[in-house]
Amino acid sequence: MKLKIDVSVIIPAFNAQATIGHLVHKLLSEQTFSMEVIVVDDGSTDETWTILSAITDERLLLIHQENQGVYAARNAALAVHGGEWVVFLDADDQIADGFLQERLRIAHEAQADVAVFNGWRADSTGLQRSPVHHKQPYGQSLTGQQWIRHCVKQREWPHYLWLQIIRSAYIREHGLRFQEGKSHKDILWTIHLAAGNGWFYFADRQDYIYINNPASITHxxxxxxxxxxxxxxxxxxxxxxxxxxxxxxxxxxxxxxxxxxxxxxxxxxxxxxxxxxxxxxxxxxxxxxxxxxxxxxxxxxxxxxxxxxxxxxxxxxx
CATH class of the missing domain: 1.20.1050 (Glutathione S-transferase Yfyf (Class Pi); Chain A, domain 2)
Known part of the structure; x- marks a missing residue:
C-alpha cells in the first residue's frame, strides 16, 4: 500500500550547483509530515546532477531530461507527483524556516484549494528589500474569479508560482499543465488556476526570498x-x-x-x-x-x- 504524501515540492534545476544542495537539504530537514521533493535536472552542464545524486534521502526523487525549459520540467514533475498538495520552487531562491509546515497548516485551516503567500524581493547579495506584493486580501478567502477582479482593480497580479500551495485534486480537476515555452508562462498558469474558480486564501507570511539575478537568462x-x-x-x-x-x-x-x-x-x-x-x-x-x-x-x-x-x-x- 502506497503511503500518503502530504506535499510534493517541484523544483526545476538548470546549472544550479551553487544553490540546489542547500535548498534541498533545508526542505528535507522538515520532519513532521510526509513529503516528496522532485527535482528535474533540465540538462545541466555543471555539477547539479552530481550534487543531487549524492543526497540519499528516499524522499528525494530525481528526474533528468535534455534541456527543454523550465515549464517542460515542471510538467514532467507534475506527471509523476503523488502529494496531496503541490509547491513550486526555483532552484536559486531561499525559503524561511518551517516553510512547508506553515504553508500546509495555513492551507488546511483555511480549507483552501490554493493558498497564496508573500515573499521578499532581494538583490543578488540576498539583501532583503521589499515585499513581493502589498495589496492582496490578507487573511481573507475569495473565489478564483473574485481574485482575478481584485488583482486587476488593484493593479497587482502576483503570478509567481513560488507564492502558491495548491491542492493536487484541484490541479487534476481542471487539467492544469504549463504551456511549454521559454518565458512568462507562469502568468498563464496562475490565471488558469484562478479561472477554475476554486477557493483561494491569502496570507501575508513572507516565507520566500526571490533573488534578482542580473546575470540570469532573462536579462x-x-x-x-x-x-x-x-x-x-x-x-x-x-x-x-x-x-x-x-x-x-x-x-x-x-x-x-x-x-x-x-x-x-x-x-x-x-x-x-x-x-x-x-x-x-x-x-x-x-x-x-x-x-x-x-x-x-x-x-x-x-x-x-x-x-x-x-x-x-x-x-x-x-
Missing part, C-alpha cells in the same frame, strides 16, 4: 525577443480565456489585464528586441485590434492603444 540581450514573443502568447491566451467566462465582470477584468500585458510587450518591443518586424507580424496575426478595445478603462488606456496602433498595427511591413 540577456539575445533573450528579449523570446520574452516579447512569449508576451504575445500570454495576451492571446488571456483574450481567449476571457471569451469563455460566463460572468461579465470576469471577462472585463481579463480584457483589462490583457492590456497590461500589451504594455509589457510594447516596452520590450520599443527598447530591447532585435527583430521588430517578425514580432510585429506575429502580434498582428495573433491579436486582433478590436479584441483589445473591451479592456479600455481609462484615458491612459486610450493613449496607450493609440501608441500600439502607431507602433504595431499601422507600421508598414516591408
Amino acid at each position: 540577456r540581450q539575445d533573450y528579449y525577443d523570446i520574452r516579447a514573443a512569449s508576451y504575445i502568447d500570454v495576451i492571446a491566451d488571456i483574450l481567449a480565456l476571457s471569451k469563455q467566462q460566463p460572468q461579465r465582470a470576469t471577462r472585463r477584468a481579463l480584457d483589462r489585464h490583457a492590456l497590461v500585458e500589451c504594455r509589457h510587450f510594447l516596452g520590450l518591443y520599443r527598447r530591447k528586441v532585435s527583430n521588430q518586424q517578425t514580432l510585429r507580424i506575429r502580434f498582428c496575426t495573433r491579436i486582433a485590434f478590436h479584441r483589445l478595445l473591451p479592456g479600455i478603462s481609462s484615458l491612459s488606456d486610450v493613449v496607450f492603444l493609440l501608441k500600439l496602433v502607431r507602433k504595431i498595427y499601422s507600421s508598414t511591413v516591408v
Whole structure:
C-alpha cells in the first residue's frame, strides 16, 4: 500500500550547483509530515546532477531530461507527483524556516484549494528589500474569479508560482499543465488556476526570498525577443480565456489585464528586441485590434492603444 504524501515540492534545476544542495537539504530537514521533493535536472552542464545524486534521502526523487525549459520540467514533475498538495520552487531562491509546515497548516485551516503567500524581493547579495506584493486580501478567502477582479482593480497580479500551495485534486480537476515555452508562462498558469474558480486564501507570511539575478537568462540581450514573443502568447491566451467566462465582470477584468500585458510587450518591443518586424507580424496575426478595445478603462488606456496602433498595427511591413 502506497503511503500518503502530504506535499510534493517541484523544483526545476538548470546549472544550479551553487544553490540546489542547500535548498534541498533545508526542505528535507522538515520532519513532521510526509513529503516528496522532485527535482528535474533540465540538462545541466555543471555539477547539479552530481550534487543531487549524492543526497540519499528516499524522499528525494530525481528526474533528468535534455534541456527543454523550465515549464517542460515542471510538467514532467507534475506527471509523476503523488502529494496531496503541490509547491513550486526555483532552484536559486531561499525559503524561511518551517516553510512547508506553515504553508500546509495555513492551507488546511483555511480549507483552501490554493493558498497564496508573500515573499521578499532581494538583490543578488540576498539583501532583503521589499515585499513581493502589498495589496492582496490578507487573511481573507475569495473565489478564483473574485481574485482575478481584485488583482486587476488593484493593479497587482502576483503570478509567481513560488507564492502558491495548491491542492493536487484541484490541479487534476481542471487539467492544469504549463504551456511549454521559454518565458512568462507562469502568468498563464496562475490565471488558469484562478479561472477554475476554486477557493483561494491569502496570507501575508513572507516565507520566500526571490533573488534578482542580473546575470540570469532573462536579462540577456539575445533573450528579449523570446520574452516579447512569449508576451504575445500570454495576451492571446488571456483574450481567449476571457471569451469563455460566463460572468461579465470576469471577462472585463481579463480584457483589462490583457492590456497590461500589451504594455509589457510594447516596452520590450520599443527598447530591447532585435527583430521588430517578425514580432510585429506575429502580434498582428495573433491579436486582433478590436479584441483589445473591451479592456479600455481609462484615458491612459486610450493613449496607450493609440501608441500600439502607431507602433504595431499601422507600421508598414516591408
